[in-house]
Amino acid sequence: MSSRRSRSRQSPGSSRITEDQIADLVSKLQRLIPEIRNRHSDRVSASKVLQETCNYIRSLHREVDDLSERLTELLASSDTDSDQAAIIRSLLM
Amino acid sequence: MDSNNFFHDLHADTSLESSRKKRRKIEAESHSSETEIKWKSESAQRIYAVKLVEALQRTSSQNAPPAPSEAAGGRVVRDVADRVLAMAAKGRTRWSRAILASRLRLTMLRRHRKVKKASGSASRPRKPLPTAVEDRKNRLPAVGNRVKILSRLVPGCKGIPVTNLLEEAGDYIAALQMQVRAMTALTEIISVSQGDRLGSSSSSQA
Numbered sequence: 001m002s003s004r005r006s007r008s009r010q011s012p013g014s015s016r017i018t019e020d021q022i023a024d025l026v027s028k029l030q031r032l033i034p035e036i037r038n039r040h041s042d043r044v045s046a047s048k049v050l051q052e053t054c055n056y057i058r059s060l061h062r063e064v065d066d067l068s069e070r071l072t073e074l075l076a077s078s079d080t081d082s083d084q085a086a087i088i089r090s091l092l093m
Numbered sequence: 094m095d096s097n098n099f100f101h102d103l104h105a106d107t108s109l110e111s112s113r114k115k116r117r118k119i120e121a122e123s124h125s126s127e128t129e130i131k132w133k134s135e136s137a138q139r140i141y142a143v144k145l146v147e148a149l150q151r152t153s154s155q156n157a158p159p160a161p162s163e164a165a166g167g168r169v170v171r172d173v174a175d176r177v178l179a180m181a182a183k184g185r186t187r188w189s190r191a192i193l194a195s196r197l198r199l200t201m202l203r204r205h206r207k208v209k210k211a212s213g214s215a216s217r218p219r220k221p222l223p224t225a226v227e228d229r230k231n232r233l234p235a236v237g238n239r240v241k242i243l244s245r246l247v248p249g250c251k252g253i254p255v256t257n258l259l260e261e262a263g264d265y266i267a268a269l270q271m272q273v274r275a276m277t278a279l280t281e282i283i284s285v286s287q288g289d290r291l292g293s294s295s296s297s298q299a
Contacts, residue, residue: 025259050239067276069167
C-alpha cells in the first residue's frame with residue numbers, strides 16, 4: 001500500500017495532488033466528527049479538525065471502556081448458558 | 094458553442110491535470126463512502142454484535158469463573174471487542190492489523206517468553222518521511238503536534254505519512270462508532286433479557 005503513495009511523491013506536480021488528498025481526507029474526518037459537522041461547515045482549520053479528531057477518538061475509547069465494564073457486570077451476574085446465547089442471537093437478528 | 098471551444102482550448106493544458114484531480118477526488122470519495130458503508134450498515138453492526146457475543150462466551154468458558162472482583166474484568170471484554178472489531182476490518186487497514194498483531198505478540202510473549210518485541214521494532218524502521226506538503230502543513234507547530242498525538246491514538250500508526258494517517262483515522266473512527274452502537278445495543282438486549290428472566294417467574298409473556 002505504501003508503494004501506491006510513493007508514486008505521488010515521484011511525479012513533478014506531486015505536491016499539489018497530495019494537498020488535494022489531504023484536503024479530501026480532512027473533509028472526510030470533518031464529516032465523521034459530530035461536533036464539527038453540527039456547528040461549522042467547510043471553514044474549519046486543519047488544526048481544529050485534528051484536535052477534534054483526537055478528542056473524539058479519546059471519548060469513543062472511554063465509551064467503549066464503560067460499555068465493556070457494563071457488559072462484564074451483566075455477563076458475570078448471569079451464568080452465560082447456551083439458552084441465553086440463543087436468545088441474544090435471535091434478538092440481534 | 095464557439096465560446097465553449099475557446100475556453101476549452103485555453104484550459105487545454107490544465108484540463109488533463111484537472112481531470113486527474115477529479116479522478117482522484119472521485120476515487121477518494123468512493124473510497125470514503127465505501128468505508129462509511131462498511132461500518133455504517135446495520136448488517137455489519139449485527140454481525141459484529143453476534144461475533145462479539147460468541148467470542149465473549151468462548152472467553153468466559155475458557156477462563157475458570159472470571160472473578161468480577163478483578164478490576165481488569167472490563168479489560169477482558171474491551172480486548173475481545175477490539176479484536177473482533179479488528180477482524181471485521183478484514184486486514185485492509187493498518188490499525189486493525191496492529192491490534193491483531195499486538196494481541197498475537199502478547200500471547201507469544203506469554204507462552205514462549207521470547208523477546209519478540211525487540212525483533213518486532215527492528216523490522217519496522219521508523220524513519221520520518223518528509224514530503225513537501227508535510228513540511229508546509231507541519232511548519233505550524235500546532236498541526237505537527239496534533240498529528241503526532243493522533244498517530245498515538247490510532248493503533249499502529251506511529252511513523253506513517255500524514256495522508257495514510259488521516260485515512261486510517263477516518264476508518265478507525267467509523268469502526269469505533271459501530272463498536273459503540275453494537276455494544277450499546279448488546280448491553281440493552283442482555284439487560285432486558287435478564288430482567289425478563291429474573292422478573293417473570295411463572296407469569297407468561299404477553
